[in-house]
Amino acid sequence: MIPGPIEFTPDVLRAMGMPTTSHVAPNFIEIFGQALEDLRNVFLAPSGQPFVVPGSGTLAMDMAAANLVEPRDHALVVNTGYFSDRFAKILERYGAIVTHVHARTVGDAPPLGEVESALQSIKPKLMTITHVDTSTAVATNVRELAALGRKHEALVIVDGVCATAGEEMRQDEWGIDLALTASQKALGVPPGLALVVAGPRAMETFKKRKKPVGNFYADWTEWLPIMHAYEGRKPSYFATPAVNLMWALYVSLKGILAEGMEVRFARHKKLSDAFKAAMGALTLKQVPIRPENYATTLSGLYYPEGVDKGVLKYIDEAGVIVAGGLHPAIREQYFRVGHMGAVTGNDVIATVAAIESGLARVGYKFEKGSGIVAAQRGLA
Numbered sequence: 001m002i003p004g005p006i007e008f009t010p011d012v013l014r015a016m017g018m019p020t021t022s023h024v025a026p027n028f029i030e031i032f033g034q035a036l037e038d039l040r041n042v043f044l045a046p047s048g049q050p051f052v053v054p055g056s057g058t059l060a061m062d063m064a065a066a067n068l069v070e071p072r073d074h075a076l077v078v079n080t081g082y083f084s085d086r087f088a089k090i091l092e093r094y095g096a097i098v099t100h101v102h103a104r105t106v107g108d109a110p111p112l113g114e115v116e117s118a119l120q121s122i123k124p125k126l127m128t129i130t131h132v133d134t135s136t137a138v139a140t141n142v143r144e145l146a147a148l149g150r151k152h153e154a155l156v157i158v159d160g161v162c163a164t165a166g167e168e169m170r171q172d173e174w175g176i177d178l179a180l181t182a183s184q185k186a187l188g189v190p191p192g193l194a195l196v197v198a199g200p201r202a203m204e205t206f207k208k209r210k211k212p213v214g215n216f217y218a219d220w221t222e223w224l225p226i227m228h229a230y231e232g233r234k235p236s237y238f239a240t241p242a243v244n245l246m247w248a249l250y251v252s253l254k255g256i257l258a259e260g261m262e263v264r265f266a267r268h269k270k271l272s273d274a275f276k277a278a279m280g281a282l283t284l285k286q287v288p289i290r291p292e293n294y295a296t297t298l299s300g301l302y303y304p305e306g307v308d309k310g311v312l313k314y315i316d317e318a319g320v321i322v323a324g325g326l327h328p329a330i331r332e333q334y335f336r337v338g339h340m341g342a343v344t345g346n347d348v349i350a351t352v353a354a355i356e357s358g359l360a361r362v363g364y365k366f367e368k369g370s371g372i373v374a375a376q377r378g379l380a
């Protein structure tokens with residue numbers, strides 16, 4: 001129950017173990033093409049151009065920046081923490097002049113009014129938003145931020161690495177110009193794929209570039225014909241695709257779409273609410289300050305009075321792995337629990353039980369079973 005790599009379903013893992021074919025085998029071309037088509041439905045981006053390349057989420061961020069930024073472009077980073085800082089560094093690497101709008105405190109999101117003032121004064125070419133900050137479990141209001149970005153004619157880029165296919169995100173409807181993610185989180189595929197869906201305005205910006213893309217591997221000039229070829233069910237080659245990961249992606253996307261995006265968003269919300277209610281019953285405080293910023297894919301929880309990270313060992317011994325703190329300002333004060341992908345109510349119950357067991361073993365006083373009762377009520 002960590003925020004990625006998550007638990008993968010047996011059918012996805014079986015795809016990873018299949019005999020590896022050539023990247024131009026007819027059946028591979030077919031499933032690559034289908035995976036690209038399915039991605040549009042998962043990102044809710046009928047007008048989007050998907051790119052899937054071997055790499056991690058950081059490569060997806062790199063691809064967005066490399067193809068859209070030209071030296072001295074202004075960029076606005078809606079900064080919620082660790083991975084927003086990373087996006088800024090990547091943008092700067094390609095010559096962007098970056099302005100940050102920070103949250104006032106850890107666990108908060110930057111105020112929309114401040115984002116709008118920055119958009120007004122800087123008039124950036126693009127803005128980046130981290131949908132769910134994996135270090136704090138803060139979800140930003142992507143819908144409203146994207147609307148602001150569009151109003152001020154900035155390209156809207158969303159890092160959905162800890163969100164996409166779990167957290168509600170409607171790329172076309174919300175006016176997101178580029179959404180990106182990595183395979184190992186709510187998409188439910190082992191680590192190794194970088195995924196980007198670029199909308200028409202992003203593709204237009206790329207086509208109008210004055211300077212060549214300053215990154216060979218991430219260059220859409222190379223990848224766009226490859227994606228077109230696979231969708232057209234034709235063989236092609238630029239760099240060898242991760243064949244088995246693509247099979248795993250194909251299988252996972254079919255599962256996601258069989259569940260349906262609306263049901264999937266609602267399931268993540270329900271499991272998250274039930275888990276958070278259980279933690280509340282155990283008197284554990286959420287890292288996100290405002291309920292409207294609670295992520296549905298992940299929870300960040302402060303240790304209660306008198307408890308520290310020593311409890312993680314006992315939670316682990318009870319059979320559930322959760323993650324320690326990541327945000328440098330509060331690293332030792334909290335832990336993180338991922339609940340995304342193929343998680344079920346039973347997983348939530350097992351996790352709450354393991355946390356209760358851990359808390360009991362470190363001598364924390366609480367009403368035993370109260371977390372379980374709250375979780376069951378939430379799941380009912």
Ligand code: PMP
Nearest residue numbers: 056057058083132134161162182
């Ligand atoms: N953005 C966010 C929000 C993330 O959580 C992560 C990884 N945890 C990344 C970007 C980077 O992804 P990767 O580790 O796959 O390079």
